[in-house]
Amino acid sequence: xxxxGELSKRTKVKxxxxxxxxxxGLLPEAERTAGNQRRYDKAGLERLSFIRxxxxxGFSIEAISSLIELQNHxxxxxxxxxxxxxxxxxxxxxxxxxxxxxxxxxxxxxKGCDGEGVSEDCYVLASLADHNLCDHEH
Amino acid sequence: xxxxGELSKRTKVKxxxxxxxxxxGLLPEAERTAGNQRRYDKAGLERLSFIRxxxxxGFSIEAISSLIELQNHxxxxxxxxxxxxxxxxxxxxxxxxxxxxxxxxxxxxxKGCDGEGVSEDCYVLASLADHNLCDHEH
DNA sequence: TATACAGTCTCTAGTAACTAGAGGTTCAAG
DNA sequence: CTTGAACCTCTAGTTACTAGAGACTGTATA
Numbered sequence: 001x002x003x004x005g006e007l008s009k010r011t012k013v014k015x016x017x018x019x020x021x022x023x024x025g026l027l028p029e030a031e032r033t034a035g036n037q038r039r040y041d042k043a044g045l046e047r048l049s050f051i052r053x054x055x056x057x058g059f060s061i062e063a064i065s066s067l068i069e070l071q072n073h074x075x076x077x078x079x080x081x082x083x084x085x086x087x088x089x090x091x092x093x094x095x096x097x098x099x100x101x102x103x104x105x106x107x108x109x110x111k112g113c114d115g116e117g118v119s120e121d122c123y124v125l126a127s128l129a130d131h132n133l134c135d136h137e138h
Numbered sequence: 139x140x141x142x143g144e145l146s147k148r149t150k151v152k153x154x155x156x157x158x159x160x161x162x163g164l165l166p167e168a169e170r171t172a173g174n175q176r177r178y179d180k181a182g183l184e185r186l187s188f189i190r191x192x193x194x195x196g197f198s199i200e201a202i203s204s205l206i207e208l209q210n211h212x213x214x215x216x217x218x219x220x221x222x223x224x225x226x227x228x229x230x231x232x233x234x235x236x237x238x239x240x241x242x243x244x245x246x247x248x249k250g251c252d253g254e255g256v257s258e259d260c261y262v263l264a265s266l267a268d269h270n271l272c273d274h275e276h
Numbered sequence: 277t278a279t280a281c282a283g284t285c286t287c288t289a290g291t292a293a294c295t296a297g298a299g300g301t302t303c304a305a306g
Numbered sequence: 307c308t309t310g311a312a313c314c315t316c317t318a319g320t321t322a323c324t325a326g327a328g329a330c331t332g333t334a335t336a
């Protein structure tokens with residue numbers, strides 16, 4: 001049995017965040033000492049590691065709740081879990097695509113002022129003001 | 139002179155968002171009719187288009203404030219604006235990098251349950267529970 | 277000119293996923 | 307037994323909006 005601070009150290013999840021997860025129902029209510037402090041065991045550690053890892057991968061709290069829900073009902077859980085993971089993957093791919101477009105435009109914009117040439121007016125500001133300077137939509 | 143709804147239609151920025159931008163100081167306080175309704179002109183339209191475009195590119199409200207500030211003090215504005223754009227670019231690139239890592243792991247995870255083989259336990263859940271299944275850090 | 281009704285106004289509260297701080301209590305080491 | 311770090315709850319703040327209540331305005335039509 002260890003304290004919330006200990007759990008925090010081991011999982012790299014901040015103390016207030018752990019309490020927040022408990023409040024959100026991601027973690028079961030922790031056992032308490034006589035003095036009302038939370039105590040955790042190995043199961044708690046594993047559960048929080050699971051959550052941490054899923055959060056790192058960008059799963060929302062809601063998605064993680066569903067995954068935990070599935071763990072408790074192992075029938076058909078694999079398909080449903082795969083669905084959640086796939087949709088997360090689609091999400092990530094969409095974000096990457098969008099960011100690549102932005103990257104192109106931003107690198108074009110911020111190259112504008114480098115060196116000589118375009119210094120009459122600020123190219124950055126002009127680019128942002130006039131969308132026609134883009135070669136694509138958004 | 140046109141109404142906030144008209145401005146909204148032309149810029150694709152929602153009405154409450156326009157009011158929000160005004161409150162945040164991104165837009166100057168709009169002129170009002172006798173009946174207290176906002177009225178805009180071409181300048182307002184351009185300013186909001188600028189903001190919209192910058193937001194689309196992922197600039198924060200704060201960064202946009204700085205850019206607007208710079209427009210009002212054209213001395214040295216170009217360098218400072220380029221700095222803001224470059225840092226935005228660095229940000230975008232970092233995000234892309236991170237997302238690529240996630241993409242790899244997620245695609246590995248969600249492939250797990252496809253077809254035959256690993257169906258004893260759910261591979262998705264196992265992967266999330268056990269970080270050792272990853273071949274990288276995060 | 278009267279009326280209907282879409283559009284507008286302000287204000288408050290809610291969203292996601294935390295983070296920070298106040299003010300008070302408990303645990304463990306010396 | 308005393309100290310002080312760690313813990314407790316509660317409230318409020320963060321970002322960039324979005325939603326809703328309840329009241330007022332502007333304009334098109336009869």
